[in-house]
Amino acid sequence: MPGLNCLPDFQQAGYPVVMTSAIQGTGLEDVKRHLAGKLSVIAGPSGVGKSCLINAIQPSLNLRTAATGNITHQGRHTTTSGRLIPLDCGGWVADTPGVRRFDLLESDAGEIAQAFVEFRPFLGTCRFHDCGHNSEPGCGVQAAVEAGLLSRRRLKSMLQLMVEVSQRN
Ligand SMILES: Nc1nc2c(ncn2[C@@H]2O[C@H](COP(=O)(O)OP(=O)(O)OP(=O)(O)O)[C@@H](O)[C@H]2O)c(=O)[nH]1
């Protein structure tokens, strides 16, 4: 669940973005359409309203949530274990405890790059096959960013993750 200012970056990358409010009831039908008939996971920091969103979609579940109107974003961890829930609209959704930190399953920079799906068409266009997409000449990824085809912020995220895996290895 990124901050609102990141939404255009995800949209540009091809991910569907739905604006919702569990309290006002907006966007719920849209979310339901995405969940119906599929196996989904609701993930994000503690206190952002994951359980409230699922309750709003299917009130009979009555999942435990932090007290209403008490939105904190401060890691209260109201949901303490993952749970797979059958949906009336078909499919399953997992409510999960708030994310405390991320670990990378990917083991090298190449795998990180592949995880940024909208970058894939450009990864083979760099002059050097082992391009780090940072400041190398002839980098097709940098060129795509300059041309407005890829998000500069997404490139920055990718480069940060690449540094992390390289430091770990
Ligand atoms: N304004 C507003 N507040 C919301 C919305 N959804 C949830 N909240 C509030 O956010 C707080 C946290 O909601 P939860 O559903 O318990 O959050 P969670 O993401 O499940 O948190 P964890 O289980 O700790 O990971 C509650 O006090 C809700 O009232 C929303 O759409 N709008």
Ligand SMILES: [Mg+2]
């Ligand atoms: Mg919860």
Ligand SMILES: [Zn+2]
């Ligand atoms: Zn490159």
